[in-house]
Amino acid sequence: MTFIDNSAIKVKIKHSGLKENNCLAFIKNDDLTVNVYGINNVVPGRKEGVIVFNSDKIKSIDVGSSQLKVLKIASESCLSRHLKCKDLNAECLKLLETSFLEDSTVLFEECFVDECFFNRIVNKTRFIQFNSLIVKSQLNWSKFDLRNTYFNDFDLSECSVLFDKVNFIGAHLNSIEWNENFSKMETSIATITQIKSMYDDQKNFHLADCFYSLEMNQRRIDPNLEFPKKIVSYVNWKISNYGMSYIRPIFILFYSAFIATVLDMTLQGNFELMVDSNGNFFKVIDIILNILNRCSDFIIPFSHEAFSGDNGKLFRCKQLDGIFSLLYIIWSSIIIWHIIVAVKRINRR
Secondary structure, eight states: OOEEEOOSOOEEEEEESSSSEEEEESSSSSSEEEEEEEOOOTTTSSOOOEEEEEESSSEEEEEEEEEEEEEEEEEEEEEEEEEEEEEEEEEEEEEEEEEEEOEEEEEEEEEEEEEEEEEEEEOOOOOOEEEEEEEEEEEEEEEEEEEEEEEEEETTTSEEEEEEEETTOOOOEESSOOOOOGEEEEHHHHHHHHHHHHHHHHHHHHHHHHHHHHHHHHHTTTTTHHHHHHHHHHHHHHHHHHTSSSHHHHHHHHHHHHHHHHHHHHHHTTOOOOOOSOOOOOOOHHHHHHHHHHHHHHHSSSTTTSSGGGGGGOSSSSSGGGGHHHHHHHHHHHHHHHHHHHHHHHHHH
């Protein structure tokens, strides 16, 4: 391992700065400025291409046009000026127990990493920017304040994501490609709520609605949720996925109207088909039209037309009159409310 332990110096490492089977470490430096460029000697399965910044105070770090196995900034490092990584290809990027002081800047641009670990980051910077950063395998961030952080072309579509005590308040989520259906995301309800709020503030209502649905799903499976609330949440999830789908409640409404119509007409005896002397059914079309006409009454059961039939009742069959009519009206009203909410969510996007 190569050590550099000088104060108030500027170190430049280019091309062959990391030799085979070697790693480079910066330790116990004060006011150190480091430039790392053109390192491309990483061989899979070997330890070369490892850079560790483990200093009490570093002015700035520039890393560019390099392929590294590990880039690690760790152990209470303090950056007073800037950290810049551009055109970096690394198997692992680690920022551990690092402080970015006031007026400092952090930039990751056109970087490709397999794993990204940020832990215990003190953020007092003017800004942190992620521009065209792709994480392929795993992103694990914990105890990281993302205020004044800008995400531009941040690709998390193929990696697993873990956010533990990460603060998204004040972050600018301009362009993040999340994993489909957020199936590989593990985080707290509070963090999901913060992300949803940030998307709402930025008028990105589509992703705000997606995180709202994710938040409600997390609350639904929360073992501490009261049973009545769990039932209500489960029903909302099944009917419209918390207002994310309007097709599902429309289908439920028509299906419910069809079942109610068939049940009502069956108990009335309206399905007894008349057969002529030649054995032909000649009232099938009339019965189908009658079913469709009655279905329209059950689709909007509280309309004037729905009660304009026999004795002004929704159900014509006496066995289904009274309490069944009331229950069906309540049920259909809930379904129609879900349709309205879903349509409003889609129209605001």
